[in-house]
Amino acid sequence: IQVKTKTIEEKCKNYASFFPDLIWTLRDFTNDLEIEGQKYTADQYLEYVLNSFSDDDDDDEDTESGRLTKTFIMESFPNRNCFVFEQPTTSKQIPCCGMLEDTSLNVTFLEQSESFCQHIYDKSKVKCLCGEEVRNGEVLARFIHLYVNYINSGNIPSYKFAVQTLSTTVNTEMIEKALKNYEQQMRAQSKIPTETEQELKEIHKKNMDDAVVIFREGCFGDNGDAENKLKNAINKWYQECRKENEELSRRQCESLLMRLFKDIEQK
Numbered sequence: 001i002q003v004k005t006k007t008i009e010e011k012c013k014n015y016a017s018f019f020p021d022l023i024w025t026l027r028d029f030t031n032d033l034e035i036e037g038q039k040y041t042a043d044q045y046l047e048y049v050l051n052s053f054s055d056d057d058d059d060d061e062d063t064e065s066g067r068l069t070k071t072f073i074m075e076s077f078p079n080r081n082c083f084v085f086e087q088p089t090t091s092k093q094i095p096c097c098g099m100l101e102d103t104s105l106n107v108t109f110l111e112q113s114e115s116f117c118q119h120i121y122d123k124s125k126v127k128c129l130c131g132e133e134v135r136n137g138e139v140l141a142r143f144i145h146l147y148v149n150y151i152n153s154g155n156i157p158s159y160k161f162a163v164q165t166l167s168t169t170v171n172t173e174m175i176e177k178a179l180k181n182y183e184q185q186m187r188a189q190s191k192i193p194t195e196t197e198q199e200l201k202e203i204h205k206k207n208m209d210d211a212v213v214i215f216r217e218g219c220f221g222d223n224g225d226a227e228n229k230l231k232n233a234i235n236k237w238y239q240e241c242r243k244e245n246e247e248l249s250r251r252q253c254e255s256l257l258m259r260l261f262k263d264i265e266q267k
Contacts, residue, residue: 022077029084046082050074083116085109130163132221139220142166167221174218175230178211182234193249200245204238
């Protein structure tokens with residue numbers, strides 16, 4: 001991320017618009033979260049530690065590094081939380097911790113884990129690219145791969161161009177997927193020729209609605225153009241189906257009339 005700013009504070013605040021919330025987790029924590037006899041929550045403890053960076057007035061290299069670290073974290077991550085986890089079980093059982101039942105784990109650790117998970121579910125923001133929600137991890141991974149390829153190729157990476165390229169690729173794939181599903185369902189459900197044209201129309205409408213749902217579940221950054229392309233492709237397929245339905249119906253009617261007329265002539 002490149003930003004044009006004068007000070008470290010301005011740069012960090014600009015970063016904050018891109019960065020997620022900060023969650024600091026501490027494993028096997030033995031501290032009582034008590035400072036000078038006063039009890040602290042995990043979040044308060046984090047703020048205390050951050051604010052204690054380079055409180056002295058020394059100008060040595062380590063002190064200045066501490067100040068920069070504090071500034072970067074506090075300005076770049078205005079929303080931050082801390083979670084501490086006690087040792088989940090005894091030292092002897094740690095190697096097989098992943099196979100233990102909850103009843104064999106430290107009760108406090110389980111409570112801390114539940115609190116952590118609930119925070120993730122309730123507070124975590126949906127990942128967005130240029131204001132568009134990323135509906136699944138695959139899309140995000142493809143964006144990262146695309147963006148890194150720009151960098152590795154020596155080109156100047158453009159965040160918006162990468163998002164636009166990804167949007168075009170993903171939406172084209174979703175159009176193909178939704179259209180394929182529509183065609184499969186139409187072939188399976190419409191036994192042409194149908195008794196009436198309305199019957200075919202109702203089947204078409206249901207399957208078109210289903211196709212749009214499939215598209216919307218996986219599309220990315222669509223302003224309506226890609227969805228309209230899908231609907232146009234579906235309507236084109238439907239019109240061909242209507243023509244086929246009419247032609248087969250006409251042939252059956254003619255065949256029936258010929259048989260009836262033949263019976264009349266014989267009588």
